Amino acid sequence: MVVLVQYVHLYLPPLHGWNRFKMIISFLLLASLTIIGTAAAMSLKNLVHCVLALTLGLVGLAGLYLQLGAQFVGFTQILVYVGAVAILAAFAIMMTRSADPTLSNATATFRTSGAVVAVVVFAVLAWAIYYGTAHQPIFTAQPEGSVGQVGLALMHHFVLPLEVIGLLLTAALIGAGILAMDEHRGNQ
Amino acid sequence: MPEIIDQIFVVIKHWFMGYVPGGIQPLASAVLSVVPVMIVFPVLFAITTVLERKGLGRMQNRYGPNRAGWFGILQPMADGVKSLTKEDIVPRTADQLVHFLAPVMLVIASFLVYAVLPIGRNMVIANLNAGVLFFFAIGSMVELSVFMAGWSSHSKYSLLGAMRAIAQMISYEMPLVLASVVVIMAAGSLSTVTIVNMQAGYTWIWPHWYVFTPWGFTGFVIFMIAATAESNRCPFDMPEGESEIIAGYYIEYSGFKFALFFLGEYLGMFATSAMAITLFLGGWAAPFSFLTWIPSYVWFFAKLLAIIFAFIWVRGTLPRLRMDQLMNFAWKFMLPLSLINIVGAGIWHFMPAGFGRWGVVSLLVALSCVLLSRGLRRNKWFHVRTYRFAT
Numbered sequence: 001m002v003v004l005v006q007y008v009h010l011y012l013p014p015l016h017g018w019n020r021f022k023m024i025i026s027f028l029l030l031a032s033l034t035i036i037g038t039a040a041a042m043s044l045k046n047l048v049h050c051v052l053a054l055t056l057g058l059v060g061l062a063g064l065y066l067q068l069g070a071q072f073v074g075f076t077q078i079l080v081y082v083g084a085v086a087i088l089a090a091f092a093i094m095m096t097r098s099a100d101p102t103l104s105n106a107t108a109t110f111r112t113s114g115a116v117v118a119v120v121v122f123a124v125l126a127w128a129i130y131y132g133t134a135h136q137p138i139f140t141a142q143p144e145g146s147v148g149q150v151g152l153a154l155m156h157h158f159v160l161p162l163e164v165i166g167l168l169l170t171a172a173l174i175g176a177g178i179l180a181m182d183e184h185r186g187n188q
Numbered sequence: 189m190p191e192i193i194d195q196i197f198v199v200i201k202h203w204f205m206g207y208v209p210g211g212i213q214p215l216a217s218a219v220l221s222v223v224p225v226m227i228v229f230p231v232l233f234a235i236t237t238v239l240e241r242k243g244l245g246r247m248q249n250r251y252g253p254n255r256a257g258w259f260g261i262l263q264p265m266a267d268g269v270k271s272l273t274k275e276d277i278v279p280r281t282a283d284q285l286v287h288f289l290a291p292v293m294l295v296i297a298s299f300l301v302y303a304v305l306p307i308g309r310n311m312v313i314a315n316l317n318a319g320v321l322f323f324f325a326i327g328s329m330v331e332l333s334v335f336m337a338g339w340s341s342h343s344k345y346s347l348l349g350a351m352r353a354i355a356q357m358i359s360y361e362m363p364l365v366l367a368s369v370v371v372i373m374a375a376g377s378l379s380t381v382t383i384v385n386m387q388a389g390y391t392w393i394w395p396h397w398y399v400f401t402p403w404g405f406t407g408f409v410i411f412m413i414a415a416t417a418e419s420n421r422c423p424f425d426m427p428e429g430e431s432e433i434i435a436g437y438y439i440e441y442s443g444f445k446f447a448l449f450f451l452g453e454y455l456g457m458f459a460t461s462a463m464a465i466t467l468f469l470g471g472w473a474a475p476f477s478f479l480t481w482i483p484s485y486v487w488f489f490a491k492l493l494a495i496i497f498a499f500i501w502v503r504g505t506l507p508r509l510r511m512d513q514l515m516n517f518a519w520k521f522m523l524p525l526s527l528i529n530i531v532g533a534g535i536w537h538f539m540p541a542g543f544g545r546w547g548v549v550s551l552l553v554a555l556s557c558v559l560l561s562r563g564l565r566r567n568k569w570f571h572v573r574t575y576r577f578a579t
Contacts, residue, residue: 046283071316071318083329084328090335090339147469
């Protein structure tokens with residue numbers, strides 16, 4: 001808990017009294033939402049429940065982005081992860097698993113190795129946060145109209161990467177279409 | 189005087205806020221903005237159910253509801269009492285929690301999107317920088333609640349209905365968003381208030397709405413077709429096709445939960461129509477310069493009712509599409525056309541004003557429309573229809 005509060009102090013503009021209290025409370029709420037959601041996604045038995053819990057965690061993450069003033073990233077997070085990825089995951093589970101999805105979570109196996117991986121990842125991230133650039137204040141001023149800035153950056157600085165990604169996604173879309181094409185096309 | 193009537197709700201809110209102590213002012217302001225929206229739109233839903241049943245009845249040569257109240261005007265109250273007093277049946281094998289959460293989440297998502305819709309001059313709950321993005325992001329939560337409803341009911345019909353609904357919603361969400369991209373390009377902003385302001389002003393008596401440009405008109409038509417599909421209304425009501433899967437994803441819901449689904453569906457329809465009004469029809473602006481004395485919120489609701497009438501009309505007129513027709517229409521016609529429309533909007537932006545760009549963009553859009561629809565009916569028209577039965 002203390003670490004979390006310190007984290008808030010590092011990333012938020014200097015606030016005092018009631019406003020700081022509100023920011024910390026909302027941060028704690030959103031953080032607990034995220035953590036509970038992702039923890040439930042790992043521990044629930046029913047895979048569809050896992051997907052729904054994961055969605056909850058992703059919504060909490062989007063809330064954190066919004067709290068930090070990044071509207072574009074926050075709403076895109078909801079649009080992509082809640083609107084598309086969660087549905088995709090649910091469909092994938094229902095179409096690939098055998099009839100009953102309630103009996104098929106891998107919680108029983110990989111428990112030790114999973115814990116080891118989680119601890120290692122956490123250690124690396126914590127190390128990066130403590131010895132990285134996080135101690136320098138990055139919030140010099142409240143960003144104004146960040147959506148417009150994102151658009152300008154995409155259209156001026158990053159036009160070539162944007163085009164390349166667009167090409168890649170189009171190719172992937174066409175490929176998916178060909179894969180999913182009707183097998184009996186020749187018969188009709 | 190017209191200005192005062194136009195701003196009457198804003199003035200009343202400010203007057204009321206004067207009596208609220210400073211500490212709870214943000215909360216009181218939020219409540220005062222949110223509560224009217226949460227009252228007005230469900231009332232509009234109640235009115236629309238009567239209008240729809242009466243209108244459909246008229247189109248199908250029958251009376252429609254005419255028992256409760258004067259000409260059946262109290263029918264929604266009777267329906268409400270009925271659904272409140274009905275037994276709430278949950279199937280034994282259903283996933284209790286998810287089954288309960290699905291309608292709740294649908295209604296929450298449907299109400300949230302009203303936060304960014306300007307329903308009058310200075311009358312918007314939250315003027316977000318990324319308002320349009322917020323609208324589509326929250327709108328995509330509806331799909332998840334449909335999936336929750338269909339899956340948790342543990343019924344094959346509801347699962348099939350949810351599958352159909354989600355496939356349809358994902359397919360038509362793309363043309364919906366791409367059709368609104370042209371407006372975002374023209375207005376240079378994702379904020380709904382800025383988009384409405386960019387359409388303000390009149391040339392002689394005609395307004396500067398985006399629907400009166402070739403790309404805007406195409407975008408509006410694409411948006412409305414996609415909105416019909418998004419709200420699962422006829423002719424895109426495959427997900428709840430009564431003759432095939434009884435009622436789709438909410439077949440296992442009864443009583444007030446069913447009413448909540450109904451409410452959520454209509455609220456979604458109103459919200460998408462309101463978004464179409466905001467993007468293409470000038471928001472709350474008057475259609476002619478000499479009618480600006482009529483308050484802005486009256487114009488907004490007049491436009492909304494006109495679009496609702498169009499929805500009812502289409503429902504009474506067109507037959508239901510087949511699943512493959514639905515998908516082909518989305519992916520082979522709507523999606524390419526909306527992409528070409530974006531190119532058209534770009535050409536419009538960079539060509540000098542005048543009849544030249546009208547001609548070029550209109551030609552581009554009309555030609556691609558004709559070619560795409562020919563491509564859609566290729567190899568389809570003069571064939572003997574053969575049916576393959578399941579073996």
